[in-house]
Amino acid sequence: MVDYSKWQNMELSDDSDVECLPGIDKRSYMEFLRRTKQAERERRKGEIEALKNKHSENVVVAQQVSNLITSLKADTASKSSDQDPFETAVGIVMQWSLQGVKSSESPPPPPGDLTQKTPEPTSSEKILGFLNDLENELNEQHPGDCYRRDAILDGLAACITDIESQQAEIAEKISILRAKDADKITSECCRTGFNSSHIKKAGTVGPESDDESSASSSEDDDELPATPAAIAFGELTPSDLAGSQALIACHPEILRDSEVNALLAKAFKAATKNKKDPKPELKGPAAFFRRMVAPGGELIRQFHQHVALRLHRLLNLVETNPKRRRRKGDQTQLFDAEPGRHARIGVPAVGSAERTIFDKFPSQMREALETGSRNRVNQVLGRMKFAEAKEMVALMGEAKCISVREETLDGTGGEGEELRQLPASA
Template structure:
């Protein structure tokens, strides 16, 4: 097989024998002069090529504009020619050829110069202003310049080709370039997962559930526990990713390829948290975008190792089955989010603040209500065993204190006590501030209006109220029964 050495034809080689000079001039100086002459010729050739290209580009801009001017003057006559001259003189366009030459004239200035030459040529032929042949003379002059521009461009192209052929005839240092290179690029490190992300392989654990006898009162405690749990937050890249409009798969795919820290564990959860907060704040459009992008990442994760490329290939190509399924999932998930936000807002008034609720620890605990019917009577007598050493005034004071405590409560609590319903009392306590509710429970216990046969628990866990069936309460309960017309007390 013959070898082709033609690629070496353009290689210029020389040695000392190629340089002939005067014997009184040293050889090194002749070599340096020869090298300098070669480099000067190359620079001059580069300058000529750049100048030829600039002139051709400028003529390519002027030629169509000159053609338009000639056609308009032929149609509208000399007044249009004068109007264009005035425009180029008073309101010229600053556009100019892209050169670094000082005082580079603009395209309008060059057109003005050509039009003035046409006008002077018409006057030289004896055609003055007002002459009926002026329009024809102006159009003829313009078309002559068009021909000149075309001829000049043809000559410039010939000269440009000649110089470029000469430039490419020899291999120079400017033609040297890097053919190939081999480098080892270290693999990119795996981005860290989102902070507080819930791992997918989290071990399962047995959870014991307890029945809550008063779920409304426990809402505050559950809410506090949820608030204490750290939720995944948006990173700067995720926040920028969430601003991409929905269903813009091309834009989302390019962003994921450029930001590897978007497709990491916990990213979809962080977007759902952001969607819930945005929907709660009334930012419906942004909430739906977060839901959409969260599902994008979830679908990519479910499709395996090459999930992102597989998913976005179908989405970008608008696969009808795939896009329909995904977009329906987006709408359904967003509708579910709206419902969850609505329910959260409805539960917020009941569970958003701390409350005092009374719940008996033992289901068999007997709850007794001692509802006073009025103040103690004026004439009060105590009869029966066990009351020999009891003072009537002390009983009267106890009954009066119970009545004063009862009347000091608001109407809702009084109605709940009269109904002898612990649930209604809890409802009334829930409407009070915590401090006021605690003081109310103490008054109920002290006055003996509400008595438990065992301990009572505050469901919020903030305070513990224990009401015991003490002898003091039993004594006053008996005294009240006697004072209100029981078998042991008489009222005169």
Template sequence: MPLNYSKWDQLELSDDSDIEGHPNVDKRSLIRWKQRDIHEKREVRKHKIDALKAEIACNNTLQPRLKRIKERIAGATGLGTGDWAEDAEAGKTQTGLAFFQYLVDRLQTSPSSAAPPTNAKDQPTYDAMVLSLLLQIYDSVKALPKDEQEKGVLEGMEKHIKQLREHTRKLGSDLDAEVKEQNKHITSDDIKEGWENKYVPPKPAPPPIKNAITEVPKNKTTKTTTTYEVLNQPASSSSAPAPSASADDDDEPEDLPELTPSLARFSRLPLWNYAQSFSFIQENRDVVVPGASDALLVAAFQAQSDGNTAFAKQCVHQSLLLQYCDKLGKDGVRVFFQKMIAGDKRAVPIFVKDVEDTYAHLVTRAAAAAAESSSSAQKEQIQLVPENADSTISFNVPDGPPPENLILEGPETEGLDVEEVRKALMMRWTVFEGFSPELKDALREGTLESVNKVLGQMDVAEAEDVVSKLDLVGIMSFAEGGIRDETGQAQEAEGEDD
């Protein structure tokens, strides 16, 4: 097959061999001037082509407008549905010179800002060009009699429309000639990359969910112990001690997987709307990752515990969607949703039943967890129990504040300061008055059962504070041993109350 080399004739080269200059001018300067001349002519031609295209586009806009104005003056009504001044509702019923005068007034008072898309300075608008033409036509016919002015306007309009059409045709011929001249030479603008690499590397796979639950946890490792048989066995007394329990034996609760922003939006999708879920998965690759299904189940359990049953069922539904897609293999997402969207009579009932059963099991587990939490909270209470059968606990309730004339009597009162005793008695009374009415009534009753009943209704911290105050001011006294709470932790007695 013969090869065609004619395209290389379009190359415009600035070679040294085709330049002949004056002997007093160096050839290097002549070459630079030649290159600059080529580029300048190329830029001038490019600007001329752009100007011709803009002028032709402007004439193509003005020509139908002038034709429509001429027809309206000639008597046609209701023409045009555009946004120009001649298409306004106010002038649709007018014809002849009345319409001509209306149009001139309209273009002068409220012209449109639409103009040809050029960068020329002070570029006139379309309305300004039409108004200039109409005023030019009116100046040429205003000297005629009134009955001949309308005919003169129509002749002037027809003349200018014909001139505009001929001028546009000439501009088109000039444009074709300039484009043909431009295409004679190959320039840098015509260079196209024929073997450009369009390969785009695939996006990396999204990471798994944080704290994702895997089948084999990393901290569960199998330890292998190698023993060696020796000739001289060590004595039994020098045998190695039994291995101690390692830290791996006590499994600490791991952090549960949490919803990512994409999974949170995925969990809000409505039930049984398989098409919407499939579209969401296609747009968000980070939904189908390890741990996503477990994170949705954790969110479902939390929502059910908080009483948000609708959201809990949505999370279960979306979690099972991901589980089914994973079980169907590499192309499981497409296969599963293709069957569900098509309404497969075998696949849909199975999936619906699995969702209902899983949600029912979740409801049961959440209720059991709530009951277990409530019962464990009720068991935490403080109770006063004698250390042994010989110990006794009594309560010395003050009758009131110390009297003004306090007299100390008895053998054990020698050397005591009256004011210090008064302060101690006043502190006891103040502490007693700060207790709740139920506790004061139980203390006045003086039985351990009544006091424990009131302490059992308090929080652990509040009950511990009450016991410490009773012991501090001497309202509670005991002998031989001490008292202990429900866990059996003894509180050592410091002595009997005076």
């Protein structure tokens, strides 16, 4: 479920919902409001950055104060108590400063803060200032007290407690400022999802030149190569559903149309070499479905009929073009793309725009189209060059001389009986 509540916080204005006093230009007033809101957002950004820097600085100061307490306790155990503990603490802090302790430099000013001219004190300077104030306070309250070292340790512990309370206040202020920024949707909320696309370039179908001497059977074999996985899939029998499923699981790429076309091309080449009954591996489609093993066998029967129809069309194509492989070059022919979808040949009506295109056809092509015979049209196309025939087919489509007609077969009549007998005859 998509939550659209955030769009309720978007500030939209078409100038009609803005009210201003008479005599004040509305556009100038709206520009003033826009600049004011932008200045408030920039101010909140600066406050958030300053609080973040303060938070990081307090973390460093608290760590150094904790280390100072540990060093003072270790110095008390190892040395005599005659030395002033303040001098010992100041010496430790100065040694850290000379050694370049992390974050001993002043923090950078927050962005947009142009009023800050003097740099912020470093963490070492802050600790030294705290020790100086603590020493003055103890000298006023307990001058010459022998428990000054314990008082210093207590003061440093109280300093850590104050820093922790400051950290909690800083975190609360940052959360409040961020909540104000998140209350309204601005252009800063936009993020780039993606800015590029990767699309495979479509390959060009057909020969690159009309050089008839470039056509050969070896080059045709390279146009649609069958992968070893596809060949292994073709070697399986149609009834071996378990083996087909295992092979598809290991090699899902054989489900591509290119693999199916490669197997069909291999079957066509085998049929043109006087192999009237290609092997079963050249008949299978791209995939087997689990529903094919359901009780009743209806889907597997339909599958066999589909395979038989495709094989029947393949053999018919070979028989109608016995000399195609012996001729050099490519040829454009009209044929049915799928079973049950037939190409219908016709001529456009007289006086129509398509008729104007039809009248520009060669006389032989016009006569072939007027007969309505696809074989006559294929004969005329076969005598043309590939590029000329390809252009002629495109013009025939523009003139609406070719149309696809769906055919419904009656499964209870003679056509259905012939359809059921195709697997047995194949």
